[in-house]
Amino acid sequence: MSTAPTPAAPVPHIQHLPGARFPSGPTLASRVLAGDLFRLNPLPFMAGSAQRFGDLLHYRAAGRHIFQCNHPELVQEMLVQHARHHDRGIVMQKAQLVLGQGLLSSEDPHHMRQRRLAQPAFHRDRIAAYGRIIGDYAAHTTFAWRSGETRDLHDDMQLLSLRIVGKTLFNSELEAVNLRIARAIEAFMSFLPLAFLPASELLYKLPLPMMNRIRQSRRDLDELIYGLIAERRADNQDRGDLLSMLISAQDTEEGTGSMSDEQVRDECVTALLAGNETTANGLSFALWLIAQHPEAQQQLQAEASAALATGSNARNATASDYPALPFAHACFAEAMRLYPPVWTIARTAAEPYQWRGFEIPEGAVLLAPQWVVHRDPRFWAEPTLFRPERFLQPPAGSDPATRPKFAYFPFAAGSRQCIGEGLAWMEGVLILAAIARDWTLAPAPGAPSTLRLDPKVTLRPKDGIPLQLTRREA
Numbered sequence: 100m101s102t103a104p105t106p107a108a109p110v111p112h113i114q115h116l117p118g119a120r121f122p123s124g125p126t127l128a129s130r131v132l133a134g135d136l137f138r139l140n141p142l143p144f145m146a147g148s149a150q151r152f153g154d155l156l157h158y159r160a161a162g163r164h165i166f167q168c169n170h171p172e173l174v175q176e177m178l179v180q181h182a183r184h185h186d187r188g189i190v191m192q193k194a195q196l197v198l199g200q201g202l203l204s205s206e207d208p209h210h211m212r213q214r215r216l217a218q219p220a221f222h223r224d225r226i227a228a229y230g231r232i233i234g235d236y237a238a239h240t241t242f243a244w245r246s247g248e249t250r251d252l253h254d255d256m257q258l259l260s261l262r263i264v265g266k267t268l269f270n271s272e273l274e275a276v277n278l279r280i281a282r283a284i285e286a287f288m289s290f291l292p293l294a295f296l297p298a299s300e301l302l303y304k305l306p307l308p309m310m311n312r313i314r315q316s317r318r319d320l321d322e323l324i325y326g327l328i329a330e331r332r333a334d335n336q337d338r339g340d341l342l343s344m345l346i347s348a349q350d351t352e353e354g355t356g357s358m359s360d361e362q363v364r365d366e367c368v369t370a371l372l373a374g375n376e377t378t379a380n381g382l383s384f385a386l387w388l389i390a391q392h393p394e395a396q397q398q399l400q401a402e403a404s405a406a407l408a409t410g411s412n413a414r415n416a417t418a419s420d421y422p423a424l425p426f427a428h429a430c431f432a433e434a435m436r437l438y439p440p441v442w443t444i445a446r447t448a449a450e451p452y453q454w455r456g457f458e459i460p461e462g463a464v465l466l467a468p469q470w471v472v473h474r475d476p477r478f479w480a481e482p483t484l485f486r487p488e489r490f491l492q493p494p495a496g497s498d499p500a501t502r503p504k505f506a507y508f509p510f511a512a513g514s515r516q517c518i519g520e521g522l523a524w525m526e527g528v529l530i531l532a533a534i535a536r537d538w539t540l541a542p543a544p545g546a547p548s549t550l551r552l553d554p555k556v557t558l559r560p561k562d563g564i565p566l567q568l569t570r571r572e573a
């Protein structure tokens with residue numbers, strides 16, 4: 100019996116003029132004339148540039164060389180093979196002003212040590228224990244919903260994600276604590292876009308109302324976290340939360356001991372910032388897509404009803420339900436393909452090096468945009484359509500069988516891959532199932548059928564996610 104050979108994945112297409120030092124890309128003049136600038140509208144700018152200039156493109160902006168890579172092979176090279184040449188992106192480097200030396204903003208070797216110490220807090224067994232918290236909090240959220248009403252589910256997902264973070268990180272159920280955390284996250288998020296500016300350190304110190312608010316939030320959050328750390332150190336008990344794990348972690352590999360209070364603080368603030376909005380936005384986009392696709396919604400509802408039971412047998416989701424929810428997993432995966440909460444990965448070249456025959460100067464910014472690669476028709480059939488079945492095993496969709504691994508990287512890859520990925524999947528899958536078991540979602544009457552997006556530090560829905568809710572019959 101002969102089998103047809105599997106077609107090879109398309110190789111990167113890189114354009115350049117003969118003898119050019121850099122690959123081709125949009126010139127400043129063409130960008131200004133067309134009003135097509137990263138700062139104004141980054142998503143169409145990145146997608147349009149990829150279409151015109153191919154898989155590795157180059158331009159200059161704000162005095163820096165920018166390289167954008169749009170092909171899975173190049174994404175892999177940037178995030179894995181060439182990782183040793185890179186530092187964090189500029190925004191995350193400057194974010195040290197608010198995040199300190201946490202995982203997101205620190206460089207090696209400090210980052211490697213912190214990663215070793217923090218890893219056990221995100222171990223599979225630990226995440227499994229958080230499943231019950233996620234299921235209970237999801238039930239608590241939907242308890243407030245009324246059949247027939249229209250609600251902004253983005254607000255609900257933000258609050259739900261915040262409550263889960265408060266409980267899993269600090270074992271706190273106090274709304275007052277969550278409110279302090281929410282205020283600080285919001286203030287820090289408003290600072291990050293400014294971190295790109297050359298004088299952001301100076302700006303941070305100025306007595307401007309916005310900066311006063313950010314510094315005040317930092318003081319307030321520090322007071323809260325240092326207080327919790329002191330309590331834990333005094334009673335020396337594992338409360339089953341991430342904070343206990345971070346405090347008790349010991350570096351056995353290199354014998355550098357445990358984390359100082361300041362390091363624990365930095366990791367807590369980092370987890371709050373990295374884990375809250377990303378998950379809330381991923382869930383919000385998934386709910387919006389499900390509301391637009393009744394067939395997918397019915398399949399999700401059937402799966403959720405079977406896994407979590409209905410009527411008098413209905414129970415809250417836990418981690419043990421996760422394996423019985425492959426379609427919920429596929430819906431969350433497909434939502435993060437179309438609307439990746441982290442829409443581009445950025446790195447800075449820490450030293451000059453050669454990449455595919457081109458010079459990468461020190462200080463160059465390298466970008467790997469999920470927004471572009473996740474929607475590339477070479478790797479995704481009908482890329483703009485919501486088709487969760489692409490992610491079912493064995494592949495039930497009609498996507499190219501040769502789709503490379505790095506065509507999909509919502510959690511990045513390499514030594515900087517998201518440490519909270521397991522927790523994010525657990526939240527995404529259990530919350531979607533909990534909602535689908537009891538509710539039917541529909542677009543809000545009169546709401547536009549397209550989503551307006553707000554690509555800030557994370558990708559957000561610009562006008563919230565207003566949906567109409569109908570309770571399902573048991």
Ligand code: HEM
Pocket residue numbers: 202203214369370371373374375377378381439440441444445509510511512514515516517518519520522523
């Ligand atoms: C859908 C939800 C999430 C998405 C899409 C996401 C995405 C990402 C991505 C793309 C990165 C890498 C950034 C880069 O390389 O520049 C990252 C890093 C990180 N994420 Fe997540 N994340 C999510 C949820 C979480 C959660 C729930 C937590 C923790 C509670 C978390 C904690 C972190 C941390 C600490 C890092 C830095 C890791 C390191 O550099 O070693 N994330 N995340």
